[in-house]
Amino acid sequence: xxxxxxxxxxxxxxxxxxxxxxxxxxxxxxxxxxxxxxxxxxxxxxxxxxxxxxxxxxxxxxxxxxxxxxxxxxxxxxxxxxxxxxxxxxxxxxxxxxxxxxxxxxxxxxxxxxxxxxxxxxxxxxxxxxxxxxxxxxxxxxxxxxxxxxxxxxxxxxxxxxxxxxxxxxxxxxxxx
Amino acid sequence: xxxxxxxxxxxxxxxxxxxxxxxxxxxxxxxxxxxxxxxxxxxxxxxxxxxxxxxxxxxxxxxxxxxxxxxxxxxxxxxxxxxxxxxxxxxxxxxxxxxxxxxxxxxxxxxxxxxxxxxxxxxxxxxxxxxxxxxxxxxxxxxxxxxxxxxxxxxxxxxxxxxxxxxxxxxxxxxxxxxxxxxxxxxxxxxxxxxxxxxxxxxxxxxxxxxxxxxxxxxxxxxxxxxxxxxxxxxxxxxxxxxxxxxxxxxxxxxxxxxxxxxxxxxxxxxxxxxxxxxxxxxxxxxxxxxxxxxxxxxxxxxxxxxxxxxxx
Numbered sequence: 324x325x326x327x328x329x330x331x332x333x334x335x336x337x338x339x340x341x342x343x344x345x346x347x348x349x350x351x352x353x354x355x356x357x358x359x360x361x362x363x364x365x366x367x368x369x370x371x372x373x374x375x376x377x378x379x380x381x382x383x384x385x386x387x388x389x390x391x392x393x394x395x396x397x398x399x400x401x402x403x404x405x406x407x408x409x410x411x412x413x414x415x416x417x418x419x420x421x422x423x424x425x426x427x428x429x430x431x432x433x434x435x436x437x438x439x440x441x442x443x444x445x446x447x448x449x450x451x452x453x454x455x456x457x458x459x460x461x462x463x464x465x466x467x468x469x470x471x472x473x474x475x476x477x478x479x480x481x482x483x484x485x486x487x488x489x490x491x492x493x494x495x496x497x498x499x500x
Numbered sequence: 501x502x503x504x505x506x507x508x509x510x511x512x513x514x515x516x517x518x519x520x521x522x523x524x525x526x527x528x529x530x531x532x533x534x535x536x537x538x539x540x541x542x543x544x545x546x547x548x549x550x551x552x553x554x555x556x557x558x559x560x561x562x563x564x565x566x567x568x569x570x571x572x573x574x575x576x577x578x579x580x581x582x583x584x585x586x587x588x589x590x591x592x593x594x595x596x597x598x599x600x601x602x603x604x605x606x607x608x609x610x611x612x613x614x615x616x617x618x619x620x621x622x623x624x625x626x627x628x629x630x631x632x633x634x635x636x637x638x639x640x641x642x643x644x645x646x647x648x649x650x651x652x653x654x655x656x657x658x659x660x661x662x663x664x665x666x667x668x669x670x671x672x673x674x675x676x677x678x679x680x681x682x683x684x685x686x687x688x689x690x691x692x693x694x695x696x697x698x699x700x701x702x703x704x705x706x707x708x709x710x711x712x713x714x715x716x717x718x719x720x721x722x723x724x725x726x727x728x729x730x731x732x733x734x735x736x737x738x739x740x741x742x743x744x745x746x747x748x749x750x751x752x753x754x755x756x757x758x759x760x761x762x763x764x765x766x767x768x769x770x771x772x773x774x775x776x777x778x779x780x781x782x783x784x785x786x787x788x789x790x791x792x793x794x795x796x797x798x799x800x801x802x803x804x805x806x807x808x809x810x811x812x813x
Contacts, residue, residue, distance in 0.1 A: 450734075
């Protein structure tokens with residue numbers, strides 16, 4: 324097949340390469356999406372049982388550069404102070420498992436960072452620009468395998484054992500009785 | 501900002517300059533001699549025959565080759581020795597040096613003066629002040645990628661490696677301004693990564709040092725007070741430290757005495773109020789890729805913030 328239509332192969336390869344554009348794009352200056360308001364639902368439970376919220380797409384979920392920026396900011400802004408380097412959890416909850424107290428959707432994580440949460444999570448609303456919050460959102464989502472491996476940082480800046488962070492399976496926590 | 505490696509500002513760079521001229525002088529002499537022999541051989545009569553072996557002419561030629569090989573060996577040994585002795589002077593551990601810790605970041609320099617007394621440590625950025633005559637030992641490392649420190653008028657280059665400390669000695673022979681640059685490609689803004697080096701007389705240096713030890717000036721007017729409130733309520737505090745206030749970030753340059761510095765953004769802009777305001781509102785337009793995000797403030801807040809920052813002498 325490939326020997327008969329080399330043009331097709333070239334075309335297919337170029338189309339494949341196009342897919343990499345978004346992944347590597349470095350957008351330095353942009354507002355970084357909307358500010359999420361207090362109306363972002365934090366759980367699936369709601370009166371009437373009908374979901375009304377439309378899911379918000381995180382602007383950087385498919386951008387490797389922004390996610391590695393998020394990885395850097397996670398250290399710089401001392402998220403690692405409570406959630407541990409790599410998000411394994413310490414006095415703050417682990418971010419590498421499948422337990423999400425306030426939701427795992429991008430806008431839910433955004434509002435968790437911006438508004439803070441009871442029992443220790445500070446509100447960073449006035450302190451971190453939206454663009455950087457969205458970079459953190461995508462990095463946090465990458466920690467538990469919510470994002471494709473192709474965009475997750477395959478190398479951590481800290482020492483680690485075993486597989487690189489992006490290739491680990493998310494830890495499944497036993498359900499509390 | 502022009503630097504000239506052959507304009508020596510101290511004994512160490514003078515050593516390098518001397519070595520340079522020895523190499524250039526010898527290489528030029530060898531070049532002239534080789535070309536002269538080439539010209540002579542080209543101008544020889546056509547049809548001249550090689551002398552038969554064992555003739556006096558052949559023995560003469562062999563002796564000439566022997567002398568040339570011997571001379572070449574002597575020249576190479578002289579060059580190697582002059583290199584060795586120059587390096588010995590440059591790499592010697594100085595006695596009683598002023599110790600300064602230099603950490604390279606993408607894309608700025610963190611400068612910390614080491615003192616046994618923690619209250620006498622000075623932390624600043626992108627500006628290195630030296631006392632004239634006293635050797636200064638830089639203990640250098642990098643935070644992210646490999647950088648290289650090069651102050652051509654004071655000494656040679658030295659790389660800064662993450663997780664490893666390299667040392668470089670600087671001695672300034674006369675008071676004045678010098679510049680160091682990053683000499684190892686380190687990313688987008690490698691070209692905008694300079695250190696302003698200021699060599700003072702020892703008394704002036706002590707005065708500068710004591711001024712740097714003081715906390716930031718307290719606001720003396722309502723406007724300055726508002727400027728500080730804007731700063732403490734904005735994104736600045738996540739990365740920057742201003743001693744004497746609640747701003748205590750460590751990942752960005754220390755701003756305690758920002759207004760006393762010559763440049764902002766590691767040599768990208770001269771330090772004045774208008775450029776500072778432009779830098780705060782659009783750092784990515786001035787230095788694309790820098791880790792400083794744009795801070796969105798209304799015109800009034802930006803004005804009082806800039807006013808406060810320019811008061812931090």
